[in-house]
Amino acid sequence: MKQIQMVDLKSQYEKIKNEVDKAVLDVIASSAFINGPQVKEFQSDLEKYLDVKHVIPCANGTDALQIALMALGLEPGDEVITSDFTFAATVEVVGLLRLKHVLIDVDPDTFNVSIDSLKAAITPKTKAIIPVHLFGQCANMEEILAIAKEHNIYVVEDTAQAIGAKYTFSDGTVKSAGCMGEIGTTSFFPSKNLGCYGDGGALFTNDDELATVIRSIVNHGMGKRYYYDRIGVNSRLDSMQAAVLKIKLKHLDTYIASRQKAAQYYNEFLSQIDGVTTPGLNPQSTHVFHQYTLKIDGIDQFDMQQYLNDKGIPAMIYYPVPLHSQEAYEAHRYNDADFEVTNELCQTVISLPMHTELDEEQLKYICDNIQTYLKNA
Numbered sequence: 011m012k013q014i015q016m017v018d019l020k021s022q023y024e025k026i027k028n029e030v031d032k033a034v035l036d037v038i039a040s041s042a043f044i045n046g047p048q049v050k051e052f053q054s055d056l057e058k059y060l061d062v063k064h065v066i067p068c069a070n071g072t073d074a075l076q077i078a079l080m081a082l083g084l085e086p087g088d089e090v091i092t093s094d095f096t097f098a099a100t101v102e103v104v105g106l107l108r109l110k111h112v113l114i115d116v117d118p119d120t121f122n123v124s125i126d127s128l129k130a131a132i133t134p135k136t137k138a139i140i141p142v143h144l145f146g147q148c149a150n151m152e153e154i155l156a157i158a159k160e161h162n163i164y165v166v167e168d169t170a171q172a173i174g175a176k177y178t179f180s181d182g183t184v185k186s187a188g189c190m191g192e193i194g195t196t197s198f199f200p201s202k203n204l205g206c207y208g209d210g211g212a213l214f215t216n217d218d219e220l221a222t223v224i225r226s227i228v229n230h231g232m233g234k235r236y237y238y239d240r241i242g243v244n245s246r247l248d249s250m251q252a253a254v255l256k257i258k259l260k261h262l263d264t265y266i267a268s269r270q271k272a273a274q275y276y277n278e279f280l281s282q283i284d285g286v287t288t289p290g291l292n293p294q295s296t297h298v299f300h301q302y303t304l305k306i307d308g309i310d311q312f313d314m315q316q317y318l319n320d321k322g323i324p325a326m327i328y329y330p331v332p333l334h335s336q337e338a339y340e341a342h343r344y345n346d347a348d349f350e351v352t353n354e355l356c357q358t359v360i361s362l363p364m365h366t367e368l369d370e371e372q373l374k375y376i377c378d379n380i381q382t383y384l385k386n387a
């Protein structure tokens with residue numbers, strides 16, 4: 011059996027090696043390392059793929075979030091609501107910009123922001139909500155957009171884990187993850203579903219004015235050359251990363267299908283086991299399985315992780331500590347009792363190997379070992 015990886019980027023690369031090697035060497039030969047034609051080409055391919063008016067590439071997914079909040083013109087003290095159960099980048103940029111983060115609890119089935127908690131968190135100072143499409147499926151966007159409209163709140167979708175997911179509204183309209191609110195952000199970190207071979211990110215918007223502001227912010231706040239209209243940053247996707255992404259984007263739907271097939275295998279096998287809850291699905295969203303995350307009652311996740319590691323099976327705990335109890339994010343402001351679901355998830359979740367190259371022999375081996383562990387636990 012091939013060695014099991016949490017994310018097998020090497021086997022994936024081997025299948026596209028010729029094409030990728032040539033594209034990267036072409037960039038080197040051209041010496042247009044920054045702002046080469048590959049960047050525009052990838053941007054335009056991604057706009058078509060997502061069916062969004064503007065894709066603005068940048069240096070990484072964290073920058074994308076920060077730039078989104080800068081573009082919306084939020085002022086220090088404005089409140090930004092986001093999920094307690096996510097990667098730190100989301101809340102970090104809110105803090106960096108001296109905005110006030112308001113963390114909220116999540117839904118126990120989908121792990122995405124709870125609509126009740128969202129409603130309860132809104133105050134006259136709320137200016138934005140950042141729903142995170144966690145682990146590959148969209149948050150409850152229909153409700154979030156309605157609430158945002160009612161209260162005049164911006165919606166910035168953190169799509170770092172869900173590029174390619176599709177959301178169906180009750181009127182039948184289908185939209186891509188990241189293209190429903192004012193701005194969507196994503197990351198092309200190598201292990202993401204559309205990953206490059208270094209760092210990369212992008213913002214999405216259908217609003218022409220916001221797109222102009224975002225394009226200026228990523229380039230030092232410049233409008234006309236050497237005229238600075240606002241404070242900006244330096245955040246670029248380089249030509250080599252764009253060249254790799256242009257190739258991988260053509261395969262994204264196939265990659266998603268491979269992940270869904272692996273998830274299907276896990277679901278069929280693992281849902282039979284007592285105490286195991288397989289990922290809950292939001293009927294309005296497809297799931298692109300950035301992570302395949304189980305909830306398991308009554309075990310020590312770290313003990314299970316160690317057991318699996320000893321059998322050559324990597325497994326991760328995403329996420330072991332809620333953001334509301336992190337020192338950096340003003341833990342003192344939050345009341346632990348308001349985060350019942352996140353607190354429980356942090357003690358029960360475990361993520362299994364999930365990538366585009368898992369074969370049935372590996373999947374069976376993983377499932378068999380989980381079953382054996384739980385029988386003896």
Ligand SMILES: *Cc1c(COP(=O)(O)O)cnc(C)c1O
Binds near residue numbers: 072099170
């Ligand atoms: C990966 C990730 C980010 C940050 O992306 P980087 O490119 O690593 O900066 C932000 N939000 C979420 C939910 C992520 O998973």
